[in-house]
Amino acid sequence: xxxxxxxxxxxxxxxxxxxxxxxxxxxxxxxxxxxxxxxxxxxxxxxxxxxxxxxxxxxxxxxxxxxxxxxxxxxxxxxxxxxxxxxxxxxxxxxxxxxxxxxxxxxxxxxxxxxxxxxxxxxxxxxxxxxxxxxxxxxxxxxxxxxxxxxxxxxxxxxxxxxxxxxxxxxxxxxxxxxxxxxxxxxxxxxxxxxxxxxxxxxxxxxxxxxxxxxxxxxxxxxxxxxxxxxxxxxxxxxxxxxxxxxxxxxxxxxxxxxxxxxxxxxxxxxxxxxxxxxxxxxxxxxxxxxxxxxxxxxxxxxxxxxxxxxxxxxxxxxxxxxxxxxxxxxxxxxxxxxxxxxxxxxxxxxxxxxxxxxxxxxxxxxxxxxxxxxxxxxxxxxxxxxxxxxxxxxxxxxxxxxxxxxxxxxxxxxxxxxxxxxxxxxxxxxxxxxxxxxxxxxxxxxxxxxxxxxxxxxxxxxxxxxxxxxxxxxx
Numbered sequence: 001x002x003x004x005x006x007x008x009x010x011x012x013x014x015x016x017x018x019x020x021x022x023x024x025x026x027x028x029x030x031x032x033x034x035x036x037x038x039x040x041x042x043x044x045x046x047x048x049x050x051x052x053x054x055x056x057x058x059x060x061x062x063x064x065x066x067x068x069x070x071x072x073x074x075x076x077x078x079x080x081x082x083x084x085x086x087x088x089x090x091x092x093x094x095x096x097x098x099x100x101x102x103x104x105x106x107x108x109x110x111x112x113x114x115x116x117x118x119x120x121x122x123x124x125x126x127x128x129x130x131x132x133x134x135x136x137x138x139x140x141x142x143x144x145x146x147x148x149x150x151x152x153x154x155x156x157x158x159x160x161x162x163x164x165x166x167x168x169x170x171x172x173x174x175x176x177x178x179x180x181x182x183x184x185x186x187x188x189x190x191x192x193x194x195x196x197x198x199x200x201x202x203x204x205x206x207x208x209x210x211x212x213x214x215x216x217x218x219x220x221x222x223x224x225x226x227x228x229x230x231x232x233x234x235x236x237x238x239x240x241x242x243x244x245x246x247x248x249x250x251x252x253x254x255x256x257x258x259x260x261x262x263x264x265x266x267x268x269x270x271x272x273x274x275x276x277x278x279x280x281x282x283x284x285x286x287x288x289x290x291x292x293x294x295x296x297x298x299x300x301x302x303x304x305x306x307x308x309x310x311x312x313x314x315x316x317x318x319x320x321x322x323x324x325x326x327x328x329x330x331x332x333x334x335x336x337x338x339x340x341x342x343x344x345x346x347x348x349x350x351x352x353x354x355x356x357x358x359x360x361x362x363x364x365x366x367x368x369x370x371x372x373x374x375x376x377x378x379x380x381x382x383x384x385x386x387x388x389x390x391x392x393x394x395x396x397x398x399x400x401x402x403x404x405x406x407x408x409x410x411x412x413x414x415x416x417x418x419x420x421x422x423x424x425x426x427x428x429x430x431x432x433x434x435x436x437x438x439x440x441x442x443x444x445x446x447x448x449x450x451x452x453x454x455x456x457x458x459x460x461x462x463x464x465x466x467x468x469x470x471x472x473x474x475x476x
Contacts, residue, residue, distance in 0.1 A: 017241040024233035024240070024250025026180050027309040031229030032258035033187055034306035035119030036222070036365075038299040039282045041262070042269055044223055046279030047213035050270045056220050057266065061259040063415065064227045066408030067376040068255050069400045070383035071234055072248035077386070077396040080243040083320025084234040084313065085375050092382035095324060100435040101378050102321050104427070105231070108371030109314035110348040113162060113307045114355025115225065115364045120303035121157040126208065126283055127296060158356040165304065166349035169311045170342050183305040190298025191261070193289045199272055200287035209280040210362075221366040221419045226262070228372045230254060232309035239316075239339075248398050311352075315344035326438065370416060370427040377412035380405045389457045 018024075044053045074080075074088045083090075085105055090098020168179075213219040230251050240246045265285075272288050273279055281287065286295040319341035322332030335342050358364055384405030386394045416424040 018239050018246070019241055020246035020250040024246050025254050026184065027312065028229045028233035028250060028254035029257055030180055030183055030187070030302065030305040031232040031309040032227060032254060033261060033302055034226065034229070035116050035299070035303045036226035037262065037265065038285050038295070038302065039119055039123065040222060040226075041265055042273075042279040042281065042284035043210050044213065044219050045266060045270055046276055047219055048216060050266065052216055053219075053223075053266055054263065056216070056223050057259070057262045059411075059415075060220070060224050060227045061255060061262070063373075063376060063408065063411050064230060065252070065255050065259075066404065066411065067379055068230055068248075068251045069398075070380045070405045070408060071230070071251055072398040073383045073387070073396045073400045073405070074379070075247040076244045076398040077394060080240075080247065083317055085231055085379060086317050086320050088234075089378050089382055090324070092386055093378070095326065096435050096438040097378065098324075099321065099326050099438040100431040101375050102317055102326075103434055104371050104430060105375050106314050106317045106321070106348070107351065108368055108375070109231070109310045109317060110351035111355045111358075111364060112225070112228075112310035112368055113165075113314070113348065113352035114158070114358065115368060116303050116307035116310065117158045117161045117165075117352065118154065118356060118364065120161060120300055120307070121154045122282065123296070123299050123303070124157060125153050155356050159353055161304070161307070162349055162352045162356070165308055165311055166345060166352075169308065169315075169345050170340070180305050180308070183301040186294075186301040187298045190289070190294045190296075193291045193294040193298075194265070194285060195268060197272065197289040199274065200278060200284065202287075204278065204281050204283075204287065208282065209277070210282055212280060217419045218366075220415075221369045222362055223365075224369045225365050225372065227255070227258065228368070229258070229306070229309070231372070231375065232306075232313050234313075244397065307352075311345065311348060314348040315341040318344040318347065366420065366423065369419065370423050373412045373416045374427055374431060377409045377416075380409035380412065384409060 041053070044056070048056075071085075071088065074092065078091065080087055083102070086098050086102030089101050213222070233250050233254065234247065269279065269284065269288060273284065278284060278287075286292045286299075289295045318327065319332045319334065321327045322329055322344070331344050331347070332341070333343060334340060355364065358367075383400055384402045387400065387402035387405065413424075416427070
C-alpha cells in the first residue's frame, strides 16, 4: 500500500518570517565562531604547525563554500520550507534520499548540542576548578555526593546547561535568536581583546595541556565542525520571509567572515606564542589576549549560542520529516505563533544529554564531521545533477556550474575516506539502510523530483552516442 506524502509546509504556519541577517547569518556565524575557535585552534597549531593548519582551514572553508553555492542555487529555484537540508535534498533526489540524509543529520545536529555544551563545561571547570566543593558546601551535600560532583563535573554542568537551553528553545525560537545579538557583541569584544594581546605570561600547569594530535587528518576531523555552521541557518528556512534571497546572502557571508577570522587567529597565535608547547593548552587564546575576561565571556557565549543554534535546527529537521509522514505526525506538530516543534525539541535535548556521556570534544568531533560531510556531499550532488540535466523547472536565480557542484561533492566524500575509511563506510551504510527502509514503504509524493528527468537525460545521451557510432551488423 502506498503512502501519499504531502508538500511540506503548505498547510502550516509561515513561521517567524526572519530576514537574511537575523535568520541565516546570525545563527550561522555564531555556530562557526564557536568552541573550536577558542579551545582547539591552538592545539591544532601545536600539533601540526602553521602551514598545515592554514591548509586545513582553507580546505574546510572551500568545501563549505562550494556547498554554500549549491545551497544558494537550490534555494533560489523554489521556495524552501522547513527542514533545511532535508527539504532541499528530498525535493531534488526524492524522499528516500532526503530521509537517508535527514535522519543522520538530525542526530548530528543533536550531538552538536553535546559538542558545544561540552566545550562550555570544559572551559568553565578549567577556570573554576573548585566549584564542586563550594557548591557541595553551600548545599550541605554528603561526602559521597561531593565526590560524585568532582568526578562527573563536565557531565553535571553539561546536563544542567542543556536543560536550560532546551527550556528557552521550547518556549520560543524568536526569544532564543534575540539573545544571539548579545552573543555576537560578546564575541566581537573577545576578538578585540585577543588581537590587542601578545606573548602569554606566567607558567601554566603542564597537566592542563591536551595531548598533541596524531596527524593531519585526525586534526582535520576535529577542526572541520568549526565550518559547519551554515546548516544552522539553512535549518531555519521555514522561518524566513524570503528564503530565495536570505539563504544565499546569509550563508555565503557567514562562510567568508568565518574564514577571514580563522586565518587571522591562526597567524596571530603562531607569531605571538614562541614556546610551541604552550599552544597545546586549551585556554591559550585567553592567555594571549590582553584581557582574559572578555575572551572567557566570548567563549561561553559562543559555546552556548552554537548549542542553541543546533537546538533550533535539529527539531526543525525532525519536524519536516514528520510533516512528510515519514515519522510519526506528533513530532511535526507546531506550537505558538512561531510553529515551534516542542516535542522534537525535547527529543533533541534528550539525545544531547546522552551525547554528553560519550566523552570529550575530540571524541565527538569526528562523528559530527562524517555526518556533516555526508549532508554536504548530497547537497552538492543535488545542485550538480539539477544543473546538468537542465529540466524546465530548474530556473534558479543563483546559478552554479554543474561541474563545480560535483567537485564539491567529490571533495566531501574523498575527505571522509581520508579521515577514516571505516567510519566513512559505516556512515554510508547507515544512510543506505535508511534509504532502503524508506523505499520499502513505497512513498508517493505530491511534488516532483528530478529522478525521472535524470534517467531521461541518461537515455538521451546514450541514444546520441549510438547515433554517432552508427548501426553495427552484429547488434542489429
